[in-house]
């Protein structure tokens with residue numbers, strides 16, 4: 035920490051406290067995430083290495099910049115990022131901030147641009163949720179927390195179905211899929227889009243994968259041979275788990291205040307069959323983004339009520 039003056043704690047994550055600090059040489063404010071190895075004999079934490087490897091490749095307006103990396107004598111790795119002012123979860127929870135349809139369009143545009151850049155480089159984020167969408171003071175959204183991110187591609191990489199916070203987790207992961215791809219992130223983006231429209235998490239399961247699947251099927255209907263041909267090959271289905279037949283609810287009955295183009299894009303993301311979900315690039319080309327209202331310019335977004 036010789037090159038930085040510590041200022042205050044910014045928050046706590048899975049890997050420990052994140053602190054705000056000032057870089058002595060430049061006067062720049064930064065956020066430092068200290069990742070400790072659980073057992074010092076294991077050496078440097080693997081999650082840290084993964085995050086460093088992935089973020090080093092990126093210079094993108096909507097992806098958090100990794101400014102510096104250093105280690106401490108106790109084998110912790112410190113990741114130094116540009117500092118953010120707030121995040122989407124705080125904005126969504128702050129009832130004094132109103133989120134217009136134009137604001138929602140700007141948030142979704144930024145998020146999709148970040149995800150498109152990840153997927154273009156064969157990187158899955160795997161933990162998309164509102165608290166990982168940070169905002170700089172000037173209103174720029176920055177996707178953060180690449181600790182769970184993984185490279186993927188052909189031949190199909192086997193990945194753990196444990197990734198992704200429950201409410202944003204796609205049905206294929208909940209059913210135990212170990213071969214999944216960029217479509218998993220798109221489901222999570224769809225959940226965040228829905229949350230921006232509803233102002234509450236859309237699919238709030240009750241702590242277990244089964245309860246999360248129940249929630250999803252109550253809205254989108256139980257999978258069938260026609261809406262999701264391969265679902266029966268996934269581990270939870272081959273183990274004989276069955277659901278009562280549930281018809282889908284028309285999405286516009288849930289999002290009553292949303293315009294048709296908005297509903298149409300949302301429906302293209304929240305598709306049970308991952309092979310039929312839009313890609314990030316397809317989403318960005320949807321008429322929703324060229325129709326009125328135009329996205330709110332980022333510098334006009336209201337980020338706090340102070």
Ligand code: AMP
Pocket residue numbers: 044045046047048049050052065067098115116117118119165168178179
């Ligand atoms: P994480 O370990 O990435 O989940 O971060 C834990 C918490 O630290 C987050 O919920 C944020 O409140 C805060 N945080 C992480 N990165 C930054 C950053 N670059 N700027 C400001 N706060 C951050």
